[in-house]
Amino acid sequence: MTILAFFLWSLAKVAVVTVVMLMGIAYTVLLERKLVGRIQNRWGPSRVGPFGLLQPLVDGAKSFLKEDLIPTAVYRPIYLLAPIISLGCALIAIAVVPFGANMGPHGVDLFQISNINIGLLVILGITSMGVYGIALAGWSSNNKYSLLGSLRSSAQLISYELALGLSLVGVVLRAGSLNLRVIVEQQATLGAATWNILGGGQIVAFFIYLMAAFAETNRSPFDLPEAESELTGGYHTEYSSMKFAMFFMAEYGNMINVGCVATLLFLGGWTSPLGDLMPPLQNTFINALLPIFWFVVKVFAFLCLYVWVRGTLPRFRYDQLMNFGWRFLLPLAILNIVGTSLWLAYR
Amino acid sequence: MHLILFFLFAGFCLAGAVNLLLQTHPINSALSLIVVMTSLAVLYLLLGAEFLAIAQIIVYSGAVMVLFTFVVMLLNAGREERTLGSRAAARVGFPAVVALCAILASIFLRAQGLGSAHLGEGLSNAPGQSNLVLLSQVLFHELLLPFEVTSVLILIAILGAVAIAHAEGSKIAGSERVAEK
Numbered sequence: 001m002t003i004l005a006f007f008l009w010s011l012a013k014v015a016v017v018t019v020v021m022l023m024g025i026a027y028t029v030l031l032e033r034k035l036v037g038r039i040q041n042r043w044g045p046s047r048v049g050p051f052g053l054l055q056p057l058v059d060g061a062k063s064f065l066k067e068d069l070i071p072t073a074v075y076r077p078i079y080l081l082a083p084i085i086s087l088g089c090a091l092i093a094i095a096v097v098p099f100g101a102n103m104g105p106h107g108v109d110l111f112q113i114s115n116i117n118i119g120l121l122v123i124l125g126i127t128s129m130g131v132y133g134i135a136l137a138g139w140s141s142n143n144k145y146s147l148l149g150s151l152r153s154s155a156q157l158i159s160y161e162l163a164l165g166l167s168l169v170g171v172v173l174r175a176g177s178l179n180l181r182v183i184v185e186q187q188a189t190l191g192a193a194t195w196n197i198l199g200g201g202q203i204v205a206f207f208i209y210l211m212a213a214f215a216e217t218n219r220s221p222f223d224l225p226e227a228e229s230e231l232t233g234g235y236h237t238e239y240s241s242m243k244f245a246m247f248f249m250a251e252y253g254n255m256i257n258v259g260c261v262a263t264l265l266f267l268g269g270w271t272s273p274l275g276d277l278m279p280p281l282q283n284t285f286i287n288a289l290l291p292i293f294w295f296v297v298k299v300f301a302f303l304c305l306y307v308w309v310r311g312t313l314p315r316f317r318y319d320q321l322m323n324f325g326w327r328f329l330l331p332l333a334i335l336n337i338v339g340t341s342l343w344l345a346y347r
Numbered sequence: 348m349h350l351i352l353f354f355l356f357a358g359f360c361l362a363g364a365v366n367l368l369l370q371t372h373p374i375n376s377a378l379s380l381i382v383v384m385t386s387l388a389v390l391y392l393l394l395g396a397e398f399l400a401i402a403q404i405i406v407y408s409g410a411v412m413v414l415f416t417f418v419v420m421l422l423n424a425g426r427e428e429r430t431l432g433s434r435a436a437a438r439v440g441f442p443a444v445v446a447l448c449a450i451l452a453s454i455f456l457r458a459q460g461l462g463s464a465h466l467g468e469g470l471s472n473a474p475g476q477s478n479l480v481l482l483s484q485v486l487f488h489e490l491l492l493p494f495e496v497t498s499v500l501i502l503i504a505i506l507g508a509v510a511i512a513h514a515e516g517s518k519i520a521g522s523e524r525v526a527e528k
Binding site for chain 2: 003075077078116117118121122124125128129131132135136139147151154158178
């Protein structure tokens with residue numbers, strides 16, 4: 001394939017995935033508001049459009065039209081750069097996530113923007129770069145509460161990054177590769193029975209990943225850095241309208257990224273849970289779209305789990321949070337690696 | 348194509364490094380250093396060392412520089428003051444740097460065996476094999492002892508840090524108890 005053809009196909013894929021991702025972020029906000037509302041025995045947004053489905057569009061318009069306040073004594077270049085770093089890292093990580101099987105016209109891989117051999121490490125790397133958005137936002141705001149919130153949040157993020165990375169090592173040991181497509185295909189042999197969470201024996205790793213991911217995305221029950229009653233809003237106190245919306249979008253974008261990685265590594269990615277019981281359909285168009293359907297269903301289930309946990313559990317106190325990350329999750333993740341290695345060596 | 352990418356990212360790297368020296372506020376210098384680290388990672392990727400590239404981003408840009416940024420933020424380091432500078436340093440310094448670069452360049456250009464790496468290709472001594480597999484084979488077969496010793500070294504550093512923090516904490520608690528009495 002010529003460089004120009006590769007460039008144009010990549011551009012098209014990036015455009016489609018970015019639009020879908022941004023719409024997904026907007027509707028994840030609506031999903032959260034409706035689900036948390038139902039958990040709290042109320043409706044959630046239901047007036048704007050049928051079932052409140054036009055609410056995200058109206059929220060977007062509101063964010064654009066609000067007054068954009070920049071306090072006088074902020075350190076301007078970094079104040080303006082921080083939300084860009086946050087949202088950029090959240091959107092870039094989706095570039096290595098495969099949504100469907102490796103098919104497409106003229107040898108183009110239609111369902112993944114870039115097939116990198118070390119795809120899993122790229123996602124971890126971009127997540128570590130996302131810490132800068134929060135750290136710089138709090139510092140540049142020239143506000144004590146913002147600085148405290150951002151420092152707490154950065155310490156929380158770098159502590160739980162360790163448990164996150166180590167919990168994924170068990171999956172990599174089983175798959176023998178860091179390439180996300182290879183990891184998914186290795187789970188697909190028997191449908192749900194060989195997914196890494198069940199037959200693969202990585203259920204402990206899945207729970208460690210789940211808890212570390214809640215902490216990485218600053219979500220309940222680990223959302224002390226941005227809790228309104230604690231630190232008047234934490235690192236995004238001094239931000240208004242579109243910049244605040246960018247932090248918000250970055251948080252939900254990270255939720256979607258984490259959900260995608262969890263489905264790829266633990267839930268079998270785009271493969272159907274029925275495995276070989278369902279014969280491949282005649283229609284190639286539906287055959288191409290069915291994996292995407294399974295992928296979206298699994299990510300949706302993961303997001304519902306996220307929102308369910310947010311609506312149910314109370315917040316951790318900061319020292320309990322750090323204690324949990326360093327003295328429980330990290331040793332448990334290391335034990336998981338040792339256990340998986342022993343099991344694989346025994347076989 | 349690879350040459351264009353090389354020039355672009357080498358340019359970013361050099362611009363970041365020069366900006367690091369010219370900025371007065373330490374946070375700007377820290378951010379320029381992040382740009383340098385990330386550009387270096389792209390240069391490693393161009394040479395075919397993909398694992399090293401991503402390890403550079405995860406370890407250097409994502410952990411070491413976060414630590415630097417924390418230090419700048421916590422110590423509230425302000426802008427540097429502009430001094431007049433040292434005239435001796437200007438007169439001897441710039442020619443010395445030029446001479447040093449000339450010596451290094453002549454050594455590198457005359458060395459035997461260099462120039463076997465090409466942009467855009469994989470590793471030249473093991474074509475087709477994955478970077479990661481080769482690296483792990485070397486790390487766990489030939490370099491196993493240095494690997495284990497390095498992990499013990501890092502453990503000692505962590506223990507030292509915990510011991511220092513613990514001693515300071517109990518000293519502060521002790522002085523508070525004395526003050527209460």
